[in-house]
Amino acid sequence: MxxxxxxxxxxxxxxxxxxxxxxxxxxxxxxxxxxxxxxxxxxxxxxxxxxxxxxxxxxxxxxxxxxxRGFFETERQIEDYLSESRAALEGELRIIADAAHHITDILTRFRRRHPGITVTLSAGNTEEILDALRSYKAEIGVVGSPPPGGDMETLELSTTEIVAFAAHDLVPPSRQSFRFRELADWPLIWREEGSKTRQKLADEAARQKIKLRPAISAEGRETVREVVASGAGIGFVSRAEYRHDDRMRLLPLTDADLSMTEVMAHLTQRRDVRVIRAFMDIARDSRPAA
The missing domain is CATH 1.10.10.10 (Winged helix-like DNA-binding domain superfamily/Winged helix DNA-binding domain)
Known part of the structure; x- marks a missing residue:
């Protein structure tokens, strides 16, 4: 060979x-x-x-x-190491995220510091994000909850509760929240298989011994949003990811311990890739003081 x-x-x-x-x-x-x-x-x-x-x-x-992919990336790392003295960082950074707003501030700071890097940002659910990282199709991923397995280095970004949301004409104004068990009596709009939000709802239903099933499964957060806005059913999202919409309102879940921790991740074996290291450094510096 x-x-x-x-x-x-x-x-x-x-x-x-x-x-x-x-x-x-x-x-x-x-x-x-x-x-x-x-x-x-x-x-x-x-x-x-x-x-x-x-x-x-x-x-x-x-x-x-x-x-x-790993072999030729190692070759690039060696080249980067031998030319570490170069002032400008150049190349491409591919990011795949379940919701881009979690990293927009970090992206802005990164671009200001490293204008020679071209950033590609795409969307995916947790399963798709982890697959992209492990197959070297992306450098950085942003997922809901820490990824399974020990092959990833992670940085926690934020934690927020999962809430329901519905169109105004579907739920009477007198209702301000839901008990989790009550959801079984309503049409539910769930994300596609592989979504961490969907998995958390299914796990909580199993814990409470409640039979929940989606009336509609929709691909992607924006599709869910539009289906819910049409009055077809109740959707679910982390509070941090919900954008105000006059067509709908939030409905907290009062008896379910459901939350979403957004995590930035990359393959541990790629920690020395210069562009990954540079982005993670800025991400750590951007976190609020404890």
Missing amino acids: RYSQLRAFHHVALLGGFSRAAEALRISQPAISEQVRKLEQDHDVLLFYRDRRNVRLTTAGEELLRLT
Whole structure:
């Protein structure tokens, strides 16, 4: 196995094709194809399904890509270490968050200090965020509650209660809150599978031996918001993430210990990636004094 073979495979897998990899590496497409073919032949493994239009990773190829992501990132870390004296930090920082408002202030400070970094911010639920971090598709994640497993370093941002919210014409004005058991009598709007809010509601229902099920499962917080605003049912969100809307009102849950702790996380093995280290330093400095 040669470095050039791994590099060829890595770029084909990342870019989705031999011609794009050849262009990125500035070598011919036949040379790229030969490097990958030799890697497969030497190790008796099929890494790509090939057809006329594109290539797709096999299961073995997906696992090798996970490893090469780490391999080439280590190479970048070595380069960064050897050139640590450079004043300006450059590159890309990919962040995936369940709610962006938890880190907007941190992002502003980070951009002021490191204008050479391009930041990409995307949304996802807890399951999607952890998958993106573990597959090297993002550097920083913001999730509800600490992630399971010991492979993540975390920084707690805030903790707030989970509340219900509903359209004005669904719940009578006389009602100002809900007991958790009462929710079984109402249509409920839940987030998709993989959402930490949904999981916490399900866990509390099991604890109180109540049968709760969603009338509607909606993908994403904004979709839930619009469905609830239409009067279709009762939704749930952490109080910190609720934005005032004249169409709806908040309804606290009086007998359920439900809260959401927002946590910033990154893979422990990536702690020395300069851009991750720089962002986490600013995040720690931005936290209010205890």
